Amino acid sequence: MELNIRIPDHTSAIFDYLQKGQFVCSNSCSESVRDMYDMIDDDYDALSLFFSQIGYTLERGNEYFYFSRTEPRATLEQKILRAYYWIDVLDLFKTYDETFGAGFRFQPEQILVEANINATLQNKLDGMRKHFSDRDVRKEVLDNIIRLLVKESFIELENEKNNTYKVLSSWHYLERLIESIQIYDDTEEDNEKPE
Structure with a gap:
């Protein structure tokens, strides 16, 4: 045909x-x-x-x-580690600003300044070290995250002069990935069982 x-x-x-x-x-x-x-x-x-x-x-x-694309079968562990990374990335940026999403503009320096006064953001940024090198300081960790997000085409450098990045529509892909994770609460079933 x-x-x-x-x-x-x-x-x-x-x-x-x-x-x-x-x-x-x-x-x-x-x-x-x-x-x-x-x-x-x-x-x-x-x-x-x-x-x-x-x-x-x-x-x-x-x-x-x-x-x-159909990829060679990756191990379940590799897929879980990759999902953990993206969950941590979204969590970090939503902690920085809950409106963070497609069309959002930011400067990495703003995130570092905010991390100095926001303990939750500071802890999340420090927690990202597990995905890179534990020796990296916050700025290096954030630089690594930004570099990967640019490489994966989730953000772009919009203004080189003032180091402003723009979040692209592809960010929805990451949000959809996280939203697709189903978590079931076993405690509801346990509470319904007769003692």
Whole structure:
């Protein structure tokens, strides 16, 4: 059976960007990424079908696109450790500012200043050392977190002069990941059992 789909222009550039594990966000600081978002949005069905034929799944999120991929079976322990990391990252930034999310702008220096007066934030930032090196000071830990968030395309450097970062729409992916975790309370069942 022959598929007859129109391959949109710039499919190669879209593929090159997405196959690196990057998100294409509608609110990116980069005009070329925003243009790419519009191209994908306009031709989502055709691109989704085309990419599926070459073994990639084009996923649509809340104002972002990404490739999901079938990875070799990772151990359960690796997946749990990765989930713990993202939970800790979201917890850290929500402790800093509960409105932290897509579109939020921040400067790492502000977080460090706030950590000096907010003991809860200070403890959470210190707790992030377990994901890096216990020898790292808070600034190094925060720098490592920011570097990874930029690399994973969850935030972008918006203004190099004043070191301002912008949270991208792909942040919703992390929030959705955390929201999908189901925790059941066994105490309710225990309370209902007759003694």
